[in-house]
Amino acid sequence: MKILLIEDEAELAEDIVHYLSDQDFLCEWAKDIGNARGKISQYDYDCILLDLSLPDGDGMEILNELKKLDKTEGVIVISAKENMAVKIESLRSGADDYLTKPFHLAELLARVQALIRRKNFNGSNLIRSAEIEIDLLKKTVAISDRTLILTKKEYELLLYLIGNQNRVLSKGAIAEHLSGDQADLLINHDFVYAHIKNLKRKLIDLGCGDYIKTIYGIGYRWQL
Amino acid sequence: MKILLIEDEAELAEDIVHYLSDQDFLCEWAKDIGNARGKISQYDYDCILLDLSLPDGDGMEILNELKKLDKTEGVIVISAKENMAVKIESLRSGADDYLTKPFHLAELLARVQALIRRKNFNGSNLIRSAEIEIDLLKKTVAISDRTLILTKKEYELLLYLIGNQNRVLSKGAIAEHLSGDQADLLINHDFVYAHIKNLKRKLIDLGCGDYIKTIYGIGYRWQL
DNA sequence: AGATGATTGTATCATTTTGAAAGAAATCTA
DNA sequence: TAGATTTCTTTCAAAATGATACAATCATCT
Numbered sequence: 268m269k270i271l272l273i274e275d276e277a278e279l280a281e282d283i284v285h286y287l288s289d290q291d292f293l294c295e296w297a298k299d300i301g302n303a304r305g306k307i308s309q310y311d312y313d314c315i316l317l318d319l320s321l322p323d324g325d326g327m328e329i330l331n332e333l334k335k336l337d338k339t340e341g342v343i344v345i346s347a348k349e350n351m352a353v354k355i356e357s358l359r360s361g362a363d364d365y366l367t368k369p370f371h372l373a374e375l376l377a378r379v380q381a382l383i384r385r386k387n388f389n390g391s392n393l394i395r396s397a398e399i400e401i402d403l404l405k406k407t408v409a410i411s412d413r414t415l416i417l418t419k420k421e422y423e424l425l426l427y428l429i430g431n432q433n434r435v436l437s438k439g440a441i442a443e444h445l446s447g448d449q450a451d452l453l454i455n456h457d458f459v460y461a462h463i464k465n466l467k468r469k470l471i472d473l474g475c476g477d478y479i480k481t482i483y484g485i486g487y488r489w490q491l
Numbered sequence: 492m493k494i495l496l497i498e499d500e501a502e503l504a505e506d507i508v509h510y511l512s513d514q515d516f517l518c519e520w521a522k523d524i525g526n527a528r529g530k531i532s533q534y535d536y537d538c539i540l541l542d543l544s545l546p547d548g549d550g551m552e553i554l555n556e557l558k559k560l561d562k563t564e565g566v567i568v569i570s571a572k573e574n575m576a577v578k579i580e581s582l583r584s585g586a587d588d589y590l591t592k593p594f595h596l597a598e599l600l601a602r603v604q605a606l607i608r609r610k611n612f613n614g615s616n617l618i619r620s621a622e623i624e625i626d627l628l629k630k631t632v633a634i635s636d637r638t639l640i641l642t643k644k645e646y647e648l649l650l651y652l653i654g655n656q657n658r659v660l661s662k663g664a665i666a667e668h669l670s671g672d673q674a675d676l677l678i679n680h681d682f683v684y685a686h687i688k689n690l691k692r693k694l695i696d697l698g699c700g701d702y703i704k705t706i707y708g709i710g711y712r713w714q715l
Numbered sequence: 716a717g718a719t720g721a722t723t724g725t726a727t728c729a730t731t732t733t734g735a736a737a738g739a740a741a742t743c744t745a
Numbered sequence: 746t747a748g749a750t751t752t753c754t755t756t757c758a759a760a761a762t763g764a765t766a767c768a769a770t771c772a773t774c775t
Contacts, residue, residue: 269500293500311544313571340572406659406709418732419708438752458734460753483742484751642721662763682723684764707731708762 270294270379271312273303273329274345275322283316286372287379300324307333314379317362318345319353330360339363343378345370355394355430358403396429397478397491399470410473420445421466428479428489437486463487494518494603495536497527497553498569499546507540510596511603523547531557538603541586542569543577554584563587567602569594576654579618582627583650620653621702621715623694634697644669645690652703652713661710687711 270292274280280296287294295310297303300323307315307329315333319326326344333339339361346353349367357365364378394401400409408415408425417425427444428436441463442456467479480490494516498504504520511518519534521527524547531539531553539557543550550568557563563585570577571592578589587606590599618625624633632639632649641649651668652660660668665687666680691703704714 310546313544405657405712406706420733455735457736457752461734461755463752464754481752644722679724681725681763685723688764705763 269310269312270314270316271297271303271306271310272316273297273300273321273326274316274318275299275320276318282372283375287376292379298322300326300329303329304332312341314341314343314382316343316345316375316379319357320347327356327360330357330362334361341382343382351432352430355403355426358394394426394429396432396489398475399425399429401426401429410470410475413473415469415473415475417466417469420462421469424462424466428487432489432491435482435486435488441487493534493536494538494540495521495527495530495534496540497521497524497545497550498540498542499523499544500542506596507599511600514600516603524550524553527553528556531562536565538565538567538606540567540569540599540603543581544571551580551584554581554586558585565606567606575656579627579650579654582618618650618653620656620713622699623649623653625650625653634694634699637697639693639697639699641690641693644686645693648686648690652711656713656715659706659710659712665711 270287272280272283272287272294274283274296275298277298280298284294284296295306295312297306299321303317317326317329330339330342330344333342340363342362343364343366344354344357344362345366345368346357347368354365363382366375366378394403398411401407402409406422408417408422423445424441427441438456438459441459445459445462463479467477470479471477478489478491480488482488494511496504496507496511496518498507498520499522501522504522508518508520519530519536521530523545527541541550541553554563554566554568557566564587566586567588567590568578568581568586569590569592570581581589588602590602618627622635623639625631626633630646632641632646647669648665651665662680662683665683669683669686687703691701694703695701702713702715704712706712
């Protein structure tokens, strides 16, 4: 198994390389984006550990380049912050997993192994929050193993809420997010009420807890 | 029996060569595409074990070159991932079998032996999903032993759906897949409706379950 | 060339989704 | 508590999407 670690902190990188090598992985290290590009173009890796904060740019660039080549399978994104929005963006861009610093090396190993297992068992990209499981690849939502059928807007809304969990999203922000392009042109944002209500209803109908909280006068929040 | 192993991981390669040699096969090793090309042009092999991820390119290149020479018989593709789409592509390109890493050497041996048996007994490449059985060599589709007669596009569509089972494929993606090259130039994708409908009809007429699900506003999915 | 069948485009119909509107309910403010 | 504001809920028409039927084109075979 060949692993590429893209990480600028030398000390951490060395630790990881050492640890994974001990576990019989063939682990290489790239310290920045330029370096990583060279290695990626030259070799095929079974797994790429990608730190997002790099000295010469945003690791997301690499991820997007890989996406164009349809080679995101096997990427684990490492980020300094537990940011649901970034996490979702990463996974939607095709990353296989997301890991927050600081982490135990054992945890990293577990993820890598899980990834390899998943690769062999035809896995997907999963977002989990409470009893909800969203599969970004299959575009399905499940609540304790039962499938929840959502419309496109409801699905986007749910992702947006969960992606900003515990943060309040204003009606206006949600409206813009859901309407794609002509955002500014929107005057009446009231249709958000309908989508919120319909989504709540479908969630409750499947026995899901009521995590969509209304903050009067401000907006909505996905509250765990 | 002469076998060529195309594999970049030296340690694994050595194990395989050693194991197969013990079983009285004459096994040679090529560590990359360039190396493999040389050997293939020079000798005739009864069986080629081809790892897809190679340092100097995609193993699929080799497979396609072999196909042009009509020498794919005896190729077993080895891949790091159990990827239905790649598996189908490999088998369609003429490979005889597909093996996912990691595997036991005994398993490999069994495959090689099965391959040799097949060579003598004129076997086929089978893809199975639910009660459907597709023979990629004969290009036939059967539902519980009854033959399903499909047009070329219907056959391609079915393979594409099954190759991405449980994943949603957009109308656009399907259209591009079915029309080959001029992908982007396509404006009207509506002909996909017709093929979907016709395929569904033929499947149902043979008593096959309705696995082609419509995801409104998103696409279609082969759902088991 | 003519016949046959496959493929694609067009037209029409059916269904689902969406957003707007409006009154009811809840919440806030003074 | 009254009145203002915000949110909820329902209803409905318009828009988007998909299914179906059919016609036109294209490819293939004899």
